[in-house]
Structures are given as C-alpha cells and as structure tokens.
Amino acid sequence: MSAMSAVFRRKTGPGDRRAAGVTRRIVTTSGALAAATVLTGGGVAQARAEARSRAQVQARAQVRARAQVPGRSQEPARVAGDVSLRLPAPTGPHRIGVTTLHLVDRHRPDPWDSALPARELMVSVFYQARTVRGYPLAPQMTPAAARTFAAFDPLYLHSELPKSGVDWAATTTHSHTGAPAQPVRRPVLLYTPGGGDPRTLGTGLAEELASRGFVVVTIDHPGEPSAVEFPDGGVREYALPGTPRDPRVFRTMIDTRLADTRFVLDELTALAAGRNPDAAARTLPENLGRALDPRRVGVYGHSAGGTAAAQALYEDRRIDAAVDLEGYLDYPPDSPGEEGELLPVARHGVDRPLLLLGTDGFRDARFERSWSAVLAHPGGRTRRRQIDDATHWVFTDYAAMAPQLQDAGLMTADDRIKLVGAIDPARSVPEVRHRVGAFFTSQV
Numbered sequence: 001m002s003a004m005s006a007v008f009r010r011k012t013g014p015g016d017r018r019a020a021g022v023t024r025r026i027v028t029t030s031g032a033l034a035a036a037t038v039l040t041g042g043g044v045a046q047a048r049a050e051a052r053s054r055a056q057v058q059a060r061a062q063v064r065a066r067a068q069v070p071g072r073s074q075e076p077a078r079v080a081g082d083v084s085l086r087l088p089a090p091t092g093p094h095r096i097g098v099t100t101l102h103l104v105d106r107h108r109p110d111p112w113d114s115a116l117p118a119r120e121l122m123v124s125v126f127y128q129a130r131t132v133r134g135y136p137l138a139p140q141m142t143p144a145a146a147r148t149f150a151a152f153d154p155l156y157l158h159s160e161l162p163k164s165g166v167d168w169a170a171t172t173t174h175s176h177t178g179a180p181a182q183p184v185r186r187p188v189l190l191y192t193p194g195g196g197d198p199r200t201l202g203t204g205l206a207e208e209l210a211s212r213g214f215v216v217v218t219i220d221h222p223g224e225p226s227a228v229e230f231p232d233g234g235v236r237e238y239a240l241p242g243t244p245r246d247p248r249v250f251r252t253m254i255d256t257r258l259a260d261t262r263f264v265l266d267e268l269t270a271l272a273a274g275r276n277p278d279a280a281a282r283t284l285p286e287n288l289g290r291a292l293d294p295r296r297v298g299v300y301g302h303s304a305g306g307t308a309a310a311q312a313l314y315e316d317r318r319i320d321a322a323v324d325l326e327g328y329l330d331y332p333p334d335s336p337g338e339e340g341e342l343l344p345v346a347r348h349g350v351d352r353p354l355l356l357l358g359t360d361g362f363r364d365a366r367f368e369r370s371w372s373a374v375l376a377h378p379g380g381r382t383r384r385r386q387i388d389d390a391t392h393w394v395f396t397d398y399a400a401m402a403p404q405l406q407d408a409g410l411m412t413a414d415d416r417i418k419l420v421g422a423i424d425p426a427r428s429v430p431e432v433r434h435r436v437g438a439f440f441t442s443q444v
Contacts, residue, residue: 083410084167085171090208094128094182094213096174096179096207097285098175099124101123102282103121103277103279104118105121113223119259119260121219121260122199122220122222122230123264124199125288126209127181127182127288128181128186129176129181130179130183130286130287135178138175139169140173148235149227150168153196160418161419166405175210181290185272185290186293187214187215187296187297188214188216188292188293188296189216189444190300190309191206192260193221193301193396196226199219201396202397206218212437212441214298217264219261219264222236223238226238253304254311257304261299265294268294269294271284272289275289297318297320298323298443303392305325307324309323310322310329314350320353321352321353321440321443323357323439328366329342329370330343342370343370346371346373346374347373348377349376350374351381353381353382355384358386359388359390361389361391361392361421362392387435389422390423394421399420399423399425399428399432400425403416403424
C-alpha cells in the first residue's frame, strides 16, 4: 500500500462478515496520488494532444457557438439547486429487471490490499423481466456511491466534471429492481468498465443490450473505481498504489480484470445451474438462473476494460466474441520513447470475432501499433470501426450526460469536447448502441 494512502477499516455487519469471510477495508487515496494517475490504460493526455483533425476543429466551433450568447461567460454558471441527469431510454422490445450480486473468490487475495484474504466483487445483472408491475426503478448510483463519486471524480479523475451542482444520486435507470425474469435462456454479455470508472457509468448501453434480448452483467473491479458499495452499506474507494503508466501497475490491473472476469463467468454458470452465488445468499429475482445461457457469452469493455475484454477472448474459450471500446492492446513501455510489449491477443491474433471500436479524437502511436498488430494476422476475425467527432468517454453514460451538463451551465463547451467530443448525443448514443448490439447479435 502506498504511503500516500490513508487506510481505515470499514464496519461490516455480522452477517456480511460471516458470508464473505473477510474484513474489508476502504482505501482513501490522497489527492496528490490520484491527481497524478491517468486511468485509461495510460496515455490519455498524449492521445488527446494528438487528436487534431480538421473535422473535429470544425465541430468544436459548432458546439462553442451554442454557448456564445451575448453577455454569457464560457465558464460554468452557478445554478440554483442541483441538476438531475437523465439516461437515454432503451429501444428494444423487452422490459428490464436488474439485481446485484456480491461475489467472493476465496481462492484469490485482493491484489491492492494484502490485508484482504479474498477477492470481493460487485456486479449488476440486467435481464428481461416477465413483469415490472410493483417493482421500482433502480437508481444509477446508490446514495453512498454517489457521494464518493462526487467527491473524487471531478477532482482527481475527470476534471471536466462540475465540482458541485449535480445530484448524482438522483439519476434513475429504466430497469426495475428485483423484477421476475422471463424463464427463457438468453446469451450473456459481460461488461468491464474503464479504469477509475464504476460499472454504473455503463448503464445506458447495458440497458439497451438487455432490452434487445441479452443478459448483461456489469462488473466492478474494487480498488480501481472511485466507489464500490457492498450490500452492508460500506463503500470501498480507489486504492491503486501508483499510476497505470507504470507497467507493473497496469499488468496487475489487467491480470486482475481477467481473473475477475473468469470468476464472474464461473459464478454465472453456477447460477444458471440452479445455485445462488451471492455471498450472503440474498434472495434472487424469480427465474434469474433460468434466464442465462452460459454457452453463449460475449464480453465488452471500455478503455482498460477494452484491453481486458480482448485479452479475455484470447484466453477463455467460453467467450464467443468481444468488443474493445478504445483499449490499448499493449503494456506501457518501461522507459519513455520505447515501445511496450504487445499483449498476447495482439501478438498472436484471435480466431473468434473481435470488434475494435474507437474514435477520431483519441488516437496515438500506441493505438495504431497495437490495434494494427492484431488486425494484421491472416485469417483473423478482427474488425476496426470508428466514430467521428467523438473522443474517449463517448462510450459511457457521459455521452448523454455531458451535453446536459453543458446545457445547464455546469460544463463548458471545451470540457464537454474533452470528455466526449463534439458529437451530438442524438447521433453518438444510437451509433454506439447499434455497432455493439449488431455485432453481438450476429456473433453470440
């Protein structure tokens, strides 16, 4: 544990301790460490600096024009009350239920805290509901997670976000908590988020895919996100000991995500066979296990999650297809100016479908080298596609939220462009949904 981190024990209820078999600790990272960390697989600043296409420059001017009202400052204005943000509605034919699972891998210690003898995970499962009547809509973030997110992310991870004026806990999803599932086995998609981002920032795409007939399982990787809340109400915060630009930290991140993904798939297979994998054996929605088909599996991820998704496809034959949403396929170099080692998926290629989906606003030499490497293998089934006038976090819920923040006077035009690009959400949200959804529909 870094000397720059203050560690304190989080109280857990007796039932939770017996179920998990561990005493969990929160790790609160100092501002100095967090501010020095770039959590996207390394190289965000470099990628942004190199993204200067003519089309994007023109798009920047168009977005700025919206804010250039006479007498109005380009800086965010103060507003009365906190803004509530909205997620775009899913478009598929199915109504959606959602539940959470607390999963504990007792055969693996936590990689970020040696005092934790087991690896604890939280996942959300989005599925097709038989009925939603009487089942409330779930929030995007719990109040406790939202408080930690608001205190951490705008200061240390996404400086484009407003430091006040947003009620992050007020955003509701379109999924109904605990609704009974349709007893029809459907393909399973796993989602691993970008470094530093909680799984909840991938809610919009997860709901869209669930509405189209997939069971979507979003995974938190505790120790990396700003906040992961467990069923007993405790929140584990960011705990990395250094920057992911350090090859050792990045390798541990990716190795941990791969192990997390394998374990979650193991537990989902057990769930489909009739076992309740929740650590406290909490009651599950009716027919949940009968809604999963673990013989049809895909995985998608953003940034560091995209790196893990592609490598998971290479390593785990249970996975039929994967989508890498702008994740590098190499390790950071040991020294500046050197080239990092390619991941095995890039060195050797993969014999199953892999979609590399990127933007024109987040490209650098590492992307070109590592993505080109996997594309170069003869007979491979890898394809590369691009979304224009966009940048890195357009693959997350920020695609819809950043323009709302700009319209509310809480985000400048420049900051909106840095976060998601100049692309209008009326185009970006459907395009991301279509490309990911169509790919998995044809491959899983």
